[in-house]
Structures are given as structure tokens and as C-alpha cells.
Amino acid sequence: MKTIVIIENETVQLNALVTLFKQWQKKINIITATREQAAISIISKQQVDLVVCDLAIPSSFSLADFSLLTRTFPQVPCITLSEQQGPQPEQLIEYGASHCLLKPLDTDYLLDCAHEILEGSLTGTTEGIPVHSFLQMLESEGQTCTLEVTTLKDRGLLYIKNGELIGAETKSIRGEEAAHLILAWPETRLRLRHFNGQYQRQITKDLLSIIIESFELSSELAQKKAGITTGRHQLPLQHATTRGKEFPVEIGARIKIVFFDLEKEVESSLVGLVKDNSVIVENPIPETDLQHQIHGRRVMVKFVYKGRMWMFKSQLIGVTTSPAPLLFFEYPEAIHFHELRKAKRSSIFIPSTFHLEGEKELFGMLIDMSLTGSLCQIKHNNLQNVPVIDIDSTVVLRCLLPGISEEQKLYGKVKNMKIEQGETRIGVEFESLQPQLTDTIGKYLYSLDQASG
Structure with missing residues (x-):
């Protein structure tokens, strides 16, 4: 009400x-x-x-x-x-x-x-979408609004003007510190609300920096709670245009629709696509719930396709009952996605050394990397020269990372290994990754995604 x-x-x-x-x-x-x-x-x-x-x-x-x-x-x-x-x-x-x-x-x-x-208005609630994902979506769309974030114990407000995060506050703190804390909250409910512009800018950093800093805070909180180092963070939300490209979903796919004004999330199926015009889905709720205020009713659509969680905002433009109950949503200009893997790997080419305790140092290459680990390639002449490496062995990788002038040590454990003629590929999961290295790797991987996109 x-x-x-x-x-x-x-x-x-x-x-x-x-x-x-x-x-x-x-x-x-x-x-x-x-x-x-x-x-x-x-x-x-x-x-x-x-x-x-x-x-x-x-x-x-x-x-x-x-x-x-x-x-x-x-x-x-x-x-x-x-x-x-x-x-x-x-x-x-x-x-x-x-x-x-x-x-x-x-x-x-x-x-x-x-x-x-x-x-x-945009007023409504939704769950299951990370706060930083929603912020990046609002940034890409140049939105002006207030994002209300609630948990069982706290409530925070994030103020967005023309897509930029300009302020944040909780019950007791304001500014960047409040933004870091809100983005680190688990199990949140999001409510998009009005913003009248009457808020003096408190945050001057770009959104990506705020997100990475909040990742570090989240990691610290996890360490304090569990007594371990996690470092497992979801990479920033990515964006893709739909203009002139295939829509990343198949007809018949199951989707979830968040009706902001009804504060309801329902499941449905995709029926059809009219390029640059509309997205057509089965109507999963009674017609009486939608017979008023059809045009302009705002929704969030979510679905999984090829290992990614996709989402886009749209508005309802039509409802039919015959020959079938259908909903017509405005075709989005942009769509957003997360990798469903705990961390997406990006192809790289960084010279590195590979050192097992008690063994001589081996020379190789890091050929892909994520925030949680890397794949190391070691060349050898024949199978007789293949190093003896056990799963869960502790390893130290030494390399020069982009943006850092000094050689860095990356500690980890061997999680998988594949031996082929002339080379061995070893999957390493990072352990005790320092915050500055998490920051550097995160920004580097994001820049690779942007360059390839």
C-alpha cells in the first residue's frame, strides 16, 4: 500500500x-x-x-x-x-x-x-542481484535515482546522478565509507527510489574503484568471521549492446521477471523476439494484476545463457489474452551479464617462475588468470623432463604484474595438471593474496574485458 x-x-x-x-x-x-x-x-x-x-x-x-x-x-x-x-x-x-x-x-x-x-516510478524491490551489479547497470544507463539497500539488520541509501554514485549513507556513517560497507553487505534487498537532486556530492572516486575497495572490505570481514583468507570475488558486471547483434537467449528459455511496482518476481518463458521492437514472454500472472497501468510498468528480466547470468531493464508495452496470454516488453538497447564461474579467466602472456618447496625453480608462462588463480605453462623437451608435481602442493609464482614495477610473489596450491608433448599446464589457486594484488589483478582483468568487448 x-x-x-x-x-x-x-x-x-x-x-x-x-x-x-x-x-x-x-x-x-x-x-x-x-x-x-x-x-x-x-x-x-x-x-x-x-x-x-x-x-x-x-x-x-x-x-x-x-x-x-x-x-x-x-x-x-x-x-x-x-x-x-x-x-x-x-x-x-x-x-x-x-x-x-x-x-x-x-x-x-x-x-x-x-x-x-x-x-x-521506479519504486519496487528485488533480490538476488548484487548491489555492485545494479550500480554498474545504472551507471551504463545514466540513471538518476536513489538505490535503497536493506538487510535484516541495516539499511543504506546510495544516491546516483546521471549514472554517477555521488553519495551514500547508512544509519551511522556517510560518504565513501558508507558505500564500501553497503556494497559488502550479503543477502540484500534492493529498492529503486526517487532522487530529487538535493544531495551534495560526497563521493568523487569512479565506481570501479569503489567496488574493488568494497571487495577488499568484504574479504576482510570474511577473514574475521571465518579465520581464513577468501579473495573470491565476482568480477564487475559487464555490458553489451543489442544493436545489430544476436540477442543472447534461445526461444523457450526460462526467465525471471521482477515487477518493481508489484514487488513481485515471477518465472516465465520466452516466446519470441522482434528485433529492436519487443521481447515476448508468456504471461505468468493473472490478467487482473496487469490490466491497469500497462504502458510504462517497469521490470527487470533475468535469465541464464551459456554460463552467464544476463539481465536487462525494460517496460511493459502490451498484454494479450488471445490466442495465448502474452506480455510484450520494450526491446532493450543494452544488456548486462555476470560470469557464473566464481571468477572468469582471461587469456594473458606473462613470464613467470614456478617454485615447489624443496625443488628447483622452473621457468614458464602464466597463460590465463582470474581473481582466484592462474594457469601456468611449463615447457620441456620430452616426457622424461616432466616435473613431479602433486595435487595440493604449495607453490610460489614469481612474475611482473601490469601496473607494479617490482616482481611479485603469488602463493597458491596446485589444483589440476595436464601433461602434453612438450609442455605441462598447471592450474594454481591463489592463497593469501594481498589486497593491493587483488586490486591490481581486478583492474587488469577488467581492462582486458573492456578491450576485447
């Missing part, structure tokens, strides 16, 4: 507004307040989807009060009511208003504005 807070201290006007909204929609929770401090107290304690405030009567709610409200809650959209001689719409928009209405009030237009905010 949506919640509206009405700020009005004139009894007749207040009763008229409450009656108007109750007659418009029965399933709306309406809360009234006479001053900004009362409204701030209400919004601090519960979810509020819209504020309607009357600025026409100077004694009830001043421009300074309104500014305090929008700066305190930049994620809550506000509709203002004012008179010709009062604050002008341009000024109110600058102070964070979503819509500015002048008196005498056009009630139909007020309800249209409320409908646009309550039903056509």
Missing part, C-alpha cells in the same frame, strides 16, 4: 485534499501533518511514497521548511501547492519539487501528477 503525507494546517483545505485522494484510490494510506518537523518525524519512521505540501499559506510551510524536507529526504518525491504571488515553479523545482501546482487548484491535474509518481 502506498503512503502519502499531506502537509497542510488549514482545516478546510486539509479535509478537501484527504477526501480527494481517498475517493481517487481506496488502497492509499494518508497521513497528515501541519508543520515540516512533524512531516520529517513521520518520514523518518516509515516508508513514504509521496509528499503533498501547501506553500500557499506562509504561516503553514515556508520555502526554508520545504528545502529542509527535500534535503533530509532526497529519495521522497514532493508535489507543492502555491499561489501566484508565492514561490515560483522554477524555484521550487530547483529546491527539489517533482511537480509545482498553482492555486486555484486543478484537482484532476493533481491526481494525474500523483498517479505518475506512484504508479510510473
Whole structure:
């Protein structure tokens, strides 16, 4: 149920507004307040989807009060009511208003504005998508919004303006530290909310740097909890255009659809694709749930294809019941994906030495690498010269990594080995990888992905 807070201290006007909204929609929770401090107290304690405030009567709610409200809650959209001689719409928009209405009030237009905010907004929840993935998706699309992140014990807000992460806050901290902590939270629920722009930039680093730093924090937290070093992180979300390319899915594939406004995730099947026009799927929910507000209803679509988790945001553009119940979604301009492997391997060519304890050092090459390990290639003349290597043997790799001028030691364990004529390939899983090496390898692998994409 949506919640509206009405700020009005004139009894007749207040009763008229409450009656108007109750007659418009029965399933709306309406809360009234006479001053900004009362409204701030209400919004601090519960979810509020819209504020309607009357600025026409100077004694009830001043421009300074309104500014305090929008700066305190930049994620809550506000509709203002004012008179010709009062604050002008341009000024109110600058102070964070979503819509500015002048008196005498056009009630139909007020309800249209409320409908646009309550039903056509991004508000909704989703689970199962990492916070950093969602942020990168918003960055690629140049979105402006607030990403609310909740866990069983905490709640955080990430402010995004034109795709850039400009601020973050939890109950007790703000800025980069808050962003690092939020991105490190496990088992989160995400809610896309409004952003009115009334938030001073606190974060100046690029998103990738913030994500990698949060990976390090997550690793530290895991070490403290389990007493071990993990270093197993998902590589950054990657993006691909759909223009002029095959859509990465097969007809009949199972998909998941997140309806933001219904706060519901359902399973369905892909029925067809009309290139650059629409994505067609079976309708998995009763028609009555979708018969209102068809156009513009926002969704997230997720599916697995060829070892990757793919996802894209879209909006519902049509519903049919005959000859079959179908949903038509807008064809996305871009699609995003994660490798389902714990860490994607990238082809490289880095000279390295391979040293087993108690054995002489061998010379070879690192021919692929991930955040969790690497594949080492050692050349030899014949099978008699093949080194004796046991699985789970401790090994030290020495090499020069991109971006670091000094030779580095990478410690690990042998996890697999393949002997062929003239060479031996050894899979090594890293252990006790230092944070600066995780950072360097992560950025290097990401740059390789970008260059190849």
C-alpha cells in the first residue's frame, strides 16, 4: 500500500485534499501533518511514497521548511501547492519539487501528477542481484535515482546522478565509507527510489574503484568471521549492446521477471523476439494484476545463457489474452551479464617462475588468470623432463604484474595438471593474496574485458 503525507494546517483545505485522494484510490494510506518537523518525524519512521505540501499559506510551510524536507529526504518525491504571488515553479523545482501546482487548484491535474509518481516510478524491490551489479547497470544507463539497500539488520541509501554514485549513507556513517560497507553487505534487498537532486556530492572516486575497495572490505570481514583468507570475488558486471547483434537467449528459455511496482518476481518463458521492437514472454500472472497501468510498468528480466547470468531493464508495452496470454516488453538497447564461474579467466602472456618447496625453480608462462588463480605453462623437451608435481602442493609464482614495477610473489596450491608433448599446464589457486594484488589483478582483468568487448 502506498503512503502519502499531506502537509497542510488549514482545516478546510486539509479535509478537501484527504477526501480527494481517498475517493481517487481506496488502497492509499494518508497521513497528515501541519508543520515540516512533524512531516520529517513521520518520514523518518516509515516508508513514504509521496509528499503533498501547501506553500500557499506562509504561516503553514515556508520555502526554508520545504528545502529542509527535500534535503533530509532526497529519495521522497514532493508535489507543492502555491499561489501566484508565492514561490515560483522554477524555484521550487530547483529546491527539489517533482511537480509545482498553482492555486486555484486543478484537482484532476493533481491526481494525474500523483498517479505518475506512484504508479510510473521506479519504486519496487528485488533480490538476488548484487548491489555492485545494479550500480554498474545504472551507471551504463545514466540513471538518476536513489538505490535503497536493506538487510535484516541495516539499511543504506546510495544516491546516483546521471549514472554517477555521488553519495551514500547508512544509519551511522556517510560518504565513501558508507558505500564500501553497503556494497559488502550479503543477502540484500534492493529498492529503486526517487532522487530529487538535493544531495551534495560526497563521493568523487569512479565506481570501479569503489567496488574493488568494497571487495577488499568484504574479504576482510570474511577473514574475521571465518579465520581464513577468501579473495573470491565476482568480477564487475559487464555490458553489451543489442544493436545489430544476436540477442543472447534461445526461444523457450526460462526467465525471471521482477515487477518493481508489484514487488513481485515471477518465472516465465520466452516466446519470441522482434528485433529492436519487443521481447515476448508468456504471461505468468493473472490478467487482473496487469490490466491497469500497462504502458510504462517497469521490470527487470533475468535469465541464464551459456554460463552467464544476463539481465536487462525494460517496460511493459502490451498484454494479450488471445490466442495465448502474452506480455510484450520494450526491446532493450543494452544488456548486462555476470560470469557464473566464481571468477572468469582471461587469456594473458606473462613470464613467470614456478617454485615447489624443496625443488628447483622452473621457468614458464602464466597463460590465463582470474581473481582466484592462474594457469601456468611449463615447457620441456620430452616426457622424461616432466616435473613431479602433486595435487595440493604449495607453490610460489614469481612474475611482473601490469601496473607494479617490482616482481611479485603469488602463493597458491596446485589444483589440476595436464601433461602434453612438450609442455605441462598447471592450474594454481591463489592463497593469501594481498589486497593491493587483488586490486591490481581486478583492474587488469577488467581492462582486458573492456578491450576485447
